[in-house]
Amino acid sequence: xxxxxxxTAIKLGLSALALATIAASPLAGASNLGRPAxxxxxxxxxxxxxxxxxGLPAGSGSVEQGMEVWESKCESxxxxxxxxxxxxxxxxxxxxxADQDSGRVKSLVGPNVPQRTTxxxxxxxxxxxxxxxxxxxxxxxKSLSDDEVYAVTAYVLYLNDVVSDDFxxxxxxIREVQNRLPNRNGxxxxxxxxxxxxxxxxxxxxxxxxxxADVEISSSLPEYARDSHGNLADQNRSFGPVRGTTTAASxxxxxxxxxxxxxxxxxxxxxxxxxxxxxxxMDDTIVGPGFRQVAQRYADKAGSxxxxxxxxxAGGSGAWGSMPMPAQEQLNEEQARELAEWILSGAN
Amino acid sequence: xxxPMRIRAKLDGEVVDAKVLMNHAMETGQRKDASGALVPAxxxxxxxxxxxxxxVLEADWGPSVSKNPLLGFRFRGAAxxxxxxxxxxxxxxxxRTDEAVIG
Numbered sequence: 001x002x003x004x005x006x007x008t009a010i011k012l013g014l015s016a017l018a019l020a021t022i023a024a025s026p027l028a029g030a031s032n033l034g035r036p037a038x039x040x041x042x043x044x045x046x047x048x049x050x051x052x053x054x055g056l057p058a059g060s061g062s063v064e065q066g067m068e069v070w071e072s073k074c075e076s077x078x079x080x081x082x083x084x085x086x087x088x089x090x091x092x093x094x095x096x097x098a099d100q101d102s103g104r105v106k107s108l109v110g111p112n113v114p115q116r117t118t119x120x121x122x123x124x125x126x127x128x129x130x131x132x133x134x135x136x137x138x139x140x141x142k143s144l145s146d147d148e149v150y151a152v153t154a155y156v157l158y159l160n161d162v163v164s165d166d167f168x169x170x171x172x173x174i175r176e177v178q179n180r181l182p183n184r185n186g187x188x189x190x191x192x193x194x195x196x197x198x199x200x201x202x203x204x205x206x207x208x209x210x211x212x213a214d215v216e217i218s219s220s221l222p223e224y225a226r227d228s229h230g231n232l233a234d235q236n237r238s239f240g241p242v243r244g245t246t247t248a249a250s251x252x253x254x255x256x257x258x259x260x261x262x263x264x265x266x267x268x269x270x271x272x273x274x275x276x277x278x279x280x281x282m283d284d285t286i287v288g289p290g291f292r293q294v295a296q297r298y299a300d301k302a303g304s305x306x307x308x309x310x311x312x313x314a315g316g317s318g319a320w321g322s323m324p325m326p327a328q329e330q331l332n333e334e335q336a337r338e339l340a341e342w343i344l345s346g347a348n
Numbered sequence: 349x350x351x352p353m354r355i356r357a358k359l360d361g362e363v364v365d366a367k368v369l370m371n372h373a374m375e376t377g378q379r380k381d382a383s384g385a386l387v388p389a390x391x392x393x394x395x396x397x398x399x400x401x402x403x404v405l406e407a408d409w410g411p412s413v414s415k416n417p418l419l420g421f422r423f424r425g426a427a428x429x430x431x432x433x434x435x436x437x438x439x440x441x442x443x444r445t446d447e448a449v450i451g
Contacts, residue, residue, distance in 0.1 A: 071358075080367040081354050083418055093416065111382070159354075 047134060051124040053175065060170030061151025063158040069148050070155050073137045076315075076324045077287075082159045085115070086323055087287055092159035094120040095182035100162065103185030119160040123187040125178050129153045139275035139326070150174075234283040234290075267342035274331055276339070282347055289320045291347035299344045309333070309340035350438075355448035357432045364426050364450055366397070368419045368434050376411035394437045395419065399426045399450075426450055 037045075049055045071080075078084050082091035094113040099105045105120045107113040113120070122128055133149045135141050144152065154169035162180055163169070169177065178184060192198030229235075271277050271291075279287035298304040313336045317324035331339070351371035358365050370392065377389025389411060397405040404423040426432070428450055435445040 079418070080356050081369045081418070083369055083416070 047130075049126045049130040049133070051126050053126055053171070056126065056129070056171050056174070057146045058171050059146035059150050060168055061147050061149070061154055062168045063151075063154045063163065063165050065148075066151035066153070066155025066158070069144070069152050073144075073326070074152065076326045077138065082156060089115060089117065091118045091156055093117045095160060097161070099182040100180050103181070103183070105183045105186060108183070108186065117160075119156070119162070119182065121183055121186070122181060123183050123185075125153070125157070125174060125181055128156065129174070132156075139278045231283075234281065267339065268347075270335070271339060271342075274328065274335075274339075276328075279325070285320070287323060288325055291343045293320075295344050295346050299346070305337070305340055305344060308344060309337040312336040312339055350436075350442055350444035353434060353436075353444070353446040355432060355434055355446055357448050357450040359426070359428050359450055362424050363422050364399075364424070364432070365422050366420065366432055368397075370417050370419070370436060372416060372436070372438065374411070374413055374415045374417065378411075390438060390440055392417070392436045392438045395434070396436075397421070397432060397434045399423070399430055399432050404432075 047055070049057075070078075077087040078091055079086075083093060084090065094107050094115075094117045095105050096107075099107075108116065108120060118128075129149060132152055133142070133144065133146075136152075137143065150169045153174075154163060154167055157163045157169070157177060158165060158167065160182070162182070163177060167173070192200055268277075271280075281290045283290045283292050285293065294308065298308060311325075312328055313331055313333065315325040315327040328336070353371065354369040356367045372392055373390055374392065375387050375390040377386065377391075379387045381387050391411045392409045392413065395405070395407040395409060396403055402425075404425075405421050407419075409417075430450045431447050432450055433445060433447045435443060437443040
């Protein structure tokens, strides 16, 4: 879709919405709600790369450059060879040279490779490129340049023996790679879900009797069950807009809206802003230890403030398991110290 | 003959940080296939890593090591540009050697 089409589609969408609003309520002037999206807004949103490579930006990156980016930004979670199964399932492995010829991954059938890797399932290389470009690295999505995305994509393909170690991926050679992808013929639309009238995958039969006149859609947690699994709010990553509800026994439902101390809130916001909460929760281990676990172990030790502050900036591994923490150079020393103080004081 | 290994060796100060991903079935000899027959044991029994003619790591392995094992180790005494060579031998007397330049 060209950007003009998109702009029109968005405007049409908005006016359809406005019409619906008018139909539903007598509110006058609702058609003035919103404004057409600006070309810059559309360009920022319109980054998808499609299987036919529409939307693919120009650029290039070699396997060697990809290895450099990989080892600084990707290795800590995905492993040196994309083999790690600690945070995510493995990216590479499970395919053979014969799969590249046939375009169907043989080990998807049968018990030999019980765990599916990303490259076993991937049928369009554009998806790999698009995903890395919009979502990776996890703590700083969209921070890679187009050339870096090409390079990392090339490296992932190299790890799976799809390309050789001297390969350079660019907007032309990516088309050749598509023809070598192990599971390129593995997707089928030859089943019911692709057709409106197709055979469903359940034996669902329409029951249009005794229908409820009014349906109230709701979701709630009974009072007696609130504490069954501890405080759900503390077990969730506080990353992005979704939060767990507070279910601690001591916290009455009203307490969920009670404000915490302003100082703590701002530090928590800081931890969110700098990506800490992508891997660290308040109490429990997710990828790294919970903030309060760190406080419990180190708060009373001499010199722990300096140590934790230094560790935040430099990263490291070993103290809490083998999963390494990448260096957080976006923080200056003062900010790291501020966060360390907050963590060691119990992250309240 | 076996399948090729992936080796990455990086010099960090004086210490070389080496990672090796071996491509091996590592059958324990206790697993049964779909027809109920035992899959014969086939696992790596010996791993030797050497650099500049010196053995830097020697390991006796058994059937409890995972399929496609990842081996990480560190050693001193090598310079950038030296070659790290890793050899495995398995229970069917198959062997494979791969090399990587320390970077």
